[in-house]
Amino acid sequence: MxxxxxxxxxxxxxxxxxxxxxxxxxxxxxxxxxxxxxxxxxxxxxxxxxxxxxxxxxxxxxxxxxxxxxxxxxxxxxxxxxxxxxxxxxxxxxxxxxxxxxxxxxxxxxxxxxxxxxxxxxxxxxxxxxxxxxGIPVLRALREGLSANRIQSIMGILNGTSNYILTRMTQKGLAYDIAVQEAIDLGYAEDPPTLDVDGTDAAHKLAILISIAFGHPVPFGDIYRQGIDQLIPEDIAFAGEFGYCIKLLALSRDLGDRVEARVHPAMVPTDHIMANVNEAYNAIYMEGDFSGPTLYYGLGAGxxxxxxxxxxxxxxxxxxxxQGVNTLIPPLAHVRSPEPAVTIQPIDEVNTAYYFRFSAVDKPGVLSKISGILGEQGISIASVIQKGRKLLGSVPIVMLTHEAKGSHVNKALTQLNQLDVLTDKTMVIRVEGGEST
Amino acid sequence: MxxxxxxxxxxxxxxxxxxxxxxxxxxxxxxxxxxxxxxxxxxxxxxxxxxxxxxxxxxxxxxxxxxxxxxxxxxxxxxxxxxxxxxxxxxxxxxxxxxxxxxxxxxxxxxxxxxxxxxxxxxxxxxxxxxxxxGIPVLRALREGLSANRIQSIMGILNGTSNYILTRMTQKGLAYDIAVQEAIDLGYAEDPPTLDVDGTDAAHKLAILISIAFGHPVPFGDIYRQGIDQLIPEDIAFAGEFGYCIKLLALSRDLGDRVEARVHPAMVPTDHIMANVNEAYNAIYMEGDFSGPTLYYGLGAGxxxxxxxxxxxxxxxxxxxxQGVNTLIPPLAHVRSPEPAVTIQPIDEVNTAYYFRFSAVDKPGVLSKISGILGEQGISIASVIQKGRKLLGSVPIVMLTHEAKGSHVNKALTQLNQLDVLTDKTMVIRVEGGEST
CATH class of the missing domain: 3.40.50.720 (NAD(P)-binding Rossmann-like Domain)
Known part of the structure; x- marks a missing residue:
């Protein structure tokens, strides 16, 4: 031969x-x-x-x-x-x-x-x-291993640098800047690691996964992106008290005529398989209509x-x-030509549960004002932590909500940020992967 | 067409x-x-x-x-x-x-x-x-995704029934028999679920993985098998105190002229990715010389x-x-004909760390007798739990050891089981996946 x-x-x-x-x-x-x-x-x-x-x-x-x-x-x-x-x-x-x-x-x-x-x-x-x-053979899994399935959803930890930073913040309580510097010193991150921590790199990979999974290219620029640079170790600690950890997730779902496509920090239940994806590892969790959920894990770079x-x-x-064959499987694993790009659902229309961390003055009545505004937008509160301890000069009030629509949350936040009892911008993190048990 | x-x-x-x-x-x-x-x-x-x-x-x-x-x-x-x-x-x-x-x-x-x-x-x-x-495309991962690698090791949770039983014992503290009955009632297990709980089913799957990973068939009958039916909820609770959970693992390693191949309950660190493989899910963790560790997870049956x-x-x-092609990739993914079966390393020669649960009478000096016998065999103790509470009429003494050779452990157990201060057979579980952090 x-x-x-x-x-x-x-x-x-x-x-x-x-x-x-x-x-x-x-x-x-x-x-x-x-x-x-x-x-x-x-x-x-x-x-x-x-x-x-x-x-x-x-x-x-x-x-x-x-x-x-x-x-x-x-x-x-x-x-x-x-x-x-x-x-x-x-x-x-x-x-x-x-x-x-x-x-x-x-x-x-x-x-x-x-x-x-x-x-x-x-x-x-x-x-x-x-x-x-x-090194994870995830495209091969999509193109061949799950070829009998209609893929329904994708949840990925697709950027090893940001996952390393979050792991160090979680396990050692490090501040974001310290963890970033450590990642740079160890060669896990470029200096500055902008495209890793702002979600761009993960969004690139998500766009590729979506193309193959759903058979449509997506307009890359329309993928919603939120980075990890606003997280503080206390968010991670509060998440832990609720039974969650925080990961930078890339998410997509087939909605028929549109797709969901977004990259942002999210809370994941600690007993979810994605919660033990730590250090610089990557993982992709995908659901097929017959395979059910499957996950692929390994080193995302190097x-x-x-x-x-x-x-x-x-x-x-x-x-x-x-064997004399040129093209056994077309690039996107579909024999028909690639179809025109599919539309991405606006982030305002996405429904998820939420974590809010409010920075409040230490006065009575604050909780009632906050919950009043949330209630007006139909956002229902699942649990609250308020312990009276000071954080950056204010009292943190932390909440988990039931599922709510993005646009309702944005309306509530606009009103909340005008309250004089709140001393800083409210931290908002979506909850994914089901409720913690 | x-x-x-x-x-x-x-x-x-x-x-x-x-x-x-x-x-x-x-x-x-x-x-x-x-x-x-x-x-x-x-x-x-x-x-x-x-x-x-x-x-x-x-x-x-x-x-x-x-x-x-x-x-x-x-x-x-x-x-x-x-x-x-x-x-x-x-x-x-x-x-x-x-x-x-x-x-x-x-x-x-x-x-x-x-x-x-x-x-x-x-x-x-x-x-x-x-x-x-x-539904996990793990053979495709081996045959194609990791084809550039020399596969070094395999660690699998390959039987969903036993994993379901262990999950229920772990999360709800159920006794083995109760968890088995529940699995039967839910249709996850046959009645009786012999081949699932005694390791035979997992060993079948391990034999297939080994054939492809290392390119040699293995003599199926030589794969070491130990089932989960001797585990009690207290073993799982003690494992938890040490930072481990208990899984039925199928394990193999390429030793050059021989392979390691064994199926038995094992302790896995709770922060290892395999520890969150629960319910009836399966997962296969494989290391390649260039890919590093990768994991594949999903529903193992149904x-x-x-x-x-x-x-x-x-x-x-x-x-x-x-495309007019009959055989793109041969069954074991190697172009040469399958080679003669490779020898499996005897279980006595396998080195791992160990968990021991001794059932002892409540008298002074017991720990010294036990540790004396272990010391004679060169088995070094990493940690001990002895709390004085009674379990089935005796006092449990629980130990984690450093790495020890199977034959040394067997010799020690023979001597230990003759001690009149031990009231029951000693429970022995190997520790895999590194030390708990």
Whole structure:
């Protein structure tokens, strides 16, 4: 059997991980493919830095087109990141009838449809397992494992950096800034980690999951995003008293003509399987109409784990090439062409239970004023904690509500924030994953 | 595109689930395959009972050979269970060049190699996703998602019935017998649920996972098995005091020339992701050399979830047929023929930490005698609970040890059980998943 030749564009963290696996696990991969899978060329602007991998220097080039135009290369892996150049390279490779593997979540979330259509038009495979959940084979689970199901909902912890920060705030009571600095010092976060903590990175991955799960691309810009930077350790402690922990969740639900799509901090019952997803781990919880709930958990980032996903795509494509097949499963796992983008339900229309933390003056009658305003909006209170202890100069009043509509909560908050007995903005966190038992 | 025709042998729980999905999600399946997937014939000895599915009566037959010999059928699903007849039917179908899908874990665990070899010889696909973990696409994760990795270890909660029983004992403090009766009453367990609670069912599934993960069949009879029927609620309560819960675990590790393979109750730290796998849920935790730890969670049994796995295999095979491919991935995901069975490490050689519950008379000096014997065998004690309260007429002394060798523990137990200050057999539970934090 002729070897399968790989070309790699981008020799950074993920590229180096993929190269390391292709070299280290060469025998396993040959055994699983039935042919050798060989690195034919690696392009990067920096071909000097030592990546700790022993490699024939002649494989390296600074010219990506030398990968894209090499007639012997079967599979091109775009692992450079960024959107403009990466997109141009992927399209050029597809037009050269190369199969493509990419880990580029921002590119797929924002311009995926163009790439999916090009891959279909040129009848090549496009693998992007590494774009969501790092080493977790969650796209394969959606595209193949749950293929008999209508997917109903998705709940993901999709950003390892923010999950690490929340874990440290939860387990050690650290303040947000301290936990962020620790994550930066340990190399888990960039400095500053803006796209991780503001929900953008998780929203990119959610957009990709939605495309496959529901078969429709979504307008990325319409995904609701709220970050974790306003949380204080006391919110996490109060959540614990109610039987919840706080996670940055990416959520979606199929509503038929629309989808729910949002990323924000949320309270999750401590006995929910998602509650034990800690440190830099990711997890995706998905419900199918027949499978019921399933969950996929693992390392959401890092050279080795992301490399594992990249190489699994190469192996899948190599197995197809060996059988003379170009495209076994279309990019979004649906044989019909991708449909026009589906509309996202406005966040104001989403119903959830809520956690509120009010900062109040220490006077009688405050609770009655707050609950009066909530009652006027039809928001019903499930439980209250008020202990009289001071927090940042005020008395915290903490509430869990029953399910309420986003727009009603916003109306109530506008009125509440005008009350002179409240000394600071009210903290609002949605409750997901059912009630704590 | 010509439709793909399905024949089903066995119209029991799983068969009915698969039929229901093929009918209910017909449009989704057509869309994902690019062709209609049609039920052509269903064989069962009982073709009278109403399965609650509206179906053309002409599809039903009592003669399995009418499925196996139908030249228009592409995929035969063996969903009848049992080993002898099921094996004969599968082999006959393979010899007729039919692709086969099965959910039959006992058959695969005990005679899998014969079936895998037949499928390879006749160049047909053999799908068995439903045999492990019900609706969880864990075999697909191993065969494809983690294909770039050398799998290092497996830790599974593979039997939903025993997990339900343990969950009820843990959350409600129920005695074993009461929890079993409840599981029977709710339809989660057969009466008596012998193969579920004694570890046999989990061992069947472990054998299948090992075959794919390490590429070697294992001698099923050599897998160490210990059931959950000796556990008392107090063991679970003591485990909780140490920061652990008790699960029936199926465990394996690649040792190079041998594998570890064992099923027994084990203590798991409460902050481990496996600790929140409750009720009738299953989960499989696997470590790859590059992916790191990954976990797959969902419903391990039931008509709908198991049906979901069966139909996902049909879809995978149908996608291949559509492209003119017979066998994209061999049964064990390795292109070389299955190798001879690998040896299982004797349980005596396995090292783990341990929980001991001694039933002692209420006299001074008991602890010193016990710890003396443990010390002689080099077993070092990590923590002790002795509270003086009576349990079944004796005083319980509970210990956690550091890692110790199975044979040393057995020697110590032999000596301990001869002590006249111990009034009952000592309860022994291994500790897995690291130390509780």
């Amino acid at each position: 002729q070897p399968i030749n790989i070309g790699i564009i981008g020799f950074g963290t993920v590229g180096a991980g993929a190269v390391e696996i292709l070299l280290n696990n060469k025998d396993i991969i040959r055994n699983r493919v039935g042919a050798d899978v060989i690195i034919r060329r690696i392009a990067d602007l920096d071909i000097q830095t030592d990546r700790g991998i022993s490699l024939d220097k002649d494989l390296l080039t600074t010219d990506a087109m030398k990968v894209i135009n090499d007639p012997d290369i079967h599979i091109v892996a775009e692992l450079m990141g960024g959107t403009d150049k990466a997109k141009a390279y992927i399209l050029a490779a597809i037009q050269n009838k190369k199969h493509v593997v990419t880990a580029n979540k921002a590119l797929l979330a924002e311009h995926g449809n163009e790439l999916y259509q090009a891959a279909e038009a040129y009848q090549v495979s496009l693998g992007f397992e590494a774009s969501v959940g790092g 050279r080795k784990a992301t490399g594992s996903a990249v190489v699994s795509d190469m192996i899948a494509i190599a197995r197809q090439i060996r | 010509q439709p793909i025709n399905i024949g089903i042998i066995g119209f029991g729980t799983v068969g009915a689930g698969a039929v229901e999905i093929l009918l209910n999600n017909k449009d989704i399946i057509r869309n994902r395959v690019g062709a209609d997937v049609i039920i052509r014939r269903i064989a069962d000895l009982d073709i009278q009972t109403d399965r609650g599915i509206s179906l053309d009566k002409d599809l039903l037959t009592t003669d399995a050979m009418k499925v196996i010999n139908d030249p228009d059928i592409h995929i035969v699903a063996e969903l009848m269970g049992g080993t002898d007849k099921a094996k004969a039917y599968i082999l006959a179908a393979i010899q007729n060049k039919k692709h086969v899908v099965t959910a039959n874990k006992a058959l695969l665990a005990e005679h899998g190699n014969e079936l895998y070899q037949a499928a390879e010889a006749y160049q047909v696909s053999l799908g068995f996703e439903a045999s492990v973990g019900g 008509r709908k979830a198991t049906g979901s796995a069966v139909v996902s295999d049909m879809i995978a095979i149908a996608r291949q047929i559509r």
